[in-house]
Amino acid sequence: MLEKLCPDCQANSILELNLEELKKVGIRGVIFDLDNTLVEWKKDILDPEVVVLIERFKAEGFKICILSNALEHRVEAVARALDVPYVSRAAKPRKLPFRKALELLATLPEETAVVGDQLFTDILGGNRMELYTIWTPPLSTTEFLSTKAVRKLERLVIKRFRKKGILK
Structure with missing residues (x-):
């Protein structure tokens, strides 16, 4: 089960995403x-830097979609x-919402990345669909009470991944 929570890579922020590296691994679509x-x-x-980042993605030929609860x-x-x-x-x-996002992007799972801050929603869902998963820390500590509860479990999983050298 833990392998389904493990992202393919991590970034300290979406602003650190490397478009060239994504292209090298065959990514054409990105679900945020x-x-x-x-x-x-x-x-x-939106932070103006995020707008610039998304425009860069689009200018480089990436298809972009937002997937949110x-x-x-x-x-x-x-x-x-x-x-x-x-x-x-x-x-x-x-899986269904990820399938809908793939339809909107008109990309295959192996050429699509999902970027998100939660292991139990974004990363797990992306891994279940065999997408390339990218985990980022949350922008804020303000969240739903239920999300805060899940974050406690998430921290234990992250600690284990770091101990094994899987995450930084």
Whole structure:
């Protein structure tokens, strides 16, 4: 079970994502989580650096999609600002929302990455679909109470991965 929680790689921030490295591993599409990955939890104001990053991705030929468990009005606002498709109320880590995102991107699982801050939703869901998974730390500590509870378990898993040298 733990291998399904293990990301293929990690970044300290989405701003550190290396587009050339993603191309080298055959990635053409990128699915981004919304809360605490693209924006802070419950916010819909994008950091200008994030906007520039997404524009760079698109200019380099990557297809981008947002996949979030958040309500549609928030996800739509950010997606509209970035001019990308989205899937809201996703209920990650279920497979169906990831399939919908793949359809929107028109990419295959082996050429698609998912970027997110939660091992038990973003990474687990991406790994279940055999996507290339990229874990980033959350942008903020402000979250749903249930997410905070899961974070405690997540910290134990991360500690174990670090002990084994899997994560930095």
